[in-house]
Amino acid sequence: MLEKHDDNPEKIRQLAQGRSLLHETPRRYGELIPIELAETTKRVPHEMFALVALTIGALFTLSFVSIAVIVTAASALRISC
16 A cells, blocks of 8 residues: 555556665655654653652652651650650
């Protein structure tokens, strides 16, 4: 099946004659590199911000749990004495 953007009659003729279009594949992939690079440069700051927020949340949770354990242990020592 032909892709929608392959309206070129020469390409259609080559396909009909059974010729391979593999020689165009590297050029097509080469056209994708700038697009992928642009999307990646947009995505990286967002991902880094999410990673920093996740790290801060994890550290806050760890400190809260640590304080809760210390307070619980301290109150348990007062009760037993």
